[in-house]
Amino acid sequence: MAASARKIEAKRSDESCCGGNGAPAGQPINVDLARIERAVREILTAVGEDPDREGLLETPARVARMYAEMFSGLAQDPRIHTQKFFTEEYDEVVLVRDISFCSMCEHHLLPFIGTAHVAYIPEGKVIGLSKIARVVEVISRRPQVQERMTEDIANLLVDELGAKGVAVVIEASHSCMTIRGVKKPGSSMVTSAMKGVFRSNLSSRAEVMQLIYGNRR
Numbered sequence: 001m002a003a004s005a006r007k008i009e010a011k012r013s014d015e016s017c018c019g020g021n022g023a024p025a026g027q028p029i030n031v032d033l034a035r036i037e038r039a040v041r042e043i044l045t046a047v048g049e050d051p052d053r054e055g056l057l058e059t060p061a062r063v064a065r066m067y068a069e070m071f072s073g074l075a076q077d078p079r080i081h082t083q084k085f086f087t088e089e090y091d092e093v094v095l096v097r098d099i100s101f102c103s104m105c106e107h108h109l110l111p112f113i114g115t116a117h118v119a120y121i122p123e124g125k126v127i128g129l130s131k132i133a134r135v136v137e138v139i140s141r142r143p144q145v146q147e148r149m150t151e152d153i154a155n156l157l158v159d160e161l162g163a164k165g166v167a168v169v170i171e172a173s174h175s176c177m178t179i180r181g182v183k184k185p186g187s188s189m190v191t192s193a194m195k196g197v198f199r200s201n202l203s204s205r206a207e208v209m210q211l212i213y214g215n216r217r
């Protein structure tokens with residue numbers, strides 16, 4: 001399999017993953033914006049600020065909209081992106097590399113930003129590459145820990161595609177570790193979830209890791 005495995009790379013997107021491209025944020029209908037605004041005013045007051053000074057007047061509303069965007073994945077089912085598939089006999093590795101994302105650490109409500117690499121070996125069913133990026137996007141827009149995010153993406157693809165193998169590797173920088181606490185800028189966290197043949201077969205696992213990390217400059 002190693003020599004013939006085809007590698008499909010996602011284009012590195014130029015847009016910032018934190019909503020720089022003006023794409024529809026998919027705001028969940030259940031977010032109580034007014035309640036967030038009140039809470040943000042409380043926080044400002046609690047740290048000794050005056051929430052009524054000019055520079056802060058619109059901050060609570062702005063923060064409320066930001067949370068609605070950052071947590072929009074709570075109101076979405078990522079499975080809507082895996083419903084359209086194609087029947088293909090292709091049974092080598094399909095890899096989408098460098099899917100940028102921005103999620104929110106559920107322990108500190110601080111962003112963690114990174115890239116996801118998602119590979120699978122089809123069992124008759126393939127889906128569009130952009131759909132894999134959509135799945136990552138929806139799952140990332142939730143209060144999250146990176147370990148669960150990695151598992152959730154992998155399990156969803158196993159369930160929906162019945163793939164022979166699924167491998168998900170996520171690398172991210174956690175602002176709760178870089179800007180506060182132990183303060184280690186430049187550190188990153190890597191998590192992986194290996195399912196099916198990528199779990200049971202060492203050479204398949206080595207192959208997918210080589211596809212993800214090989215021939216990097």
Ligand SMILES: [Zn+2]
Nearest residue numbers: 105107108176
């Ligand atoms: Zn954290």
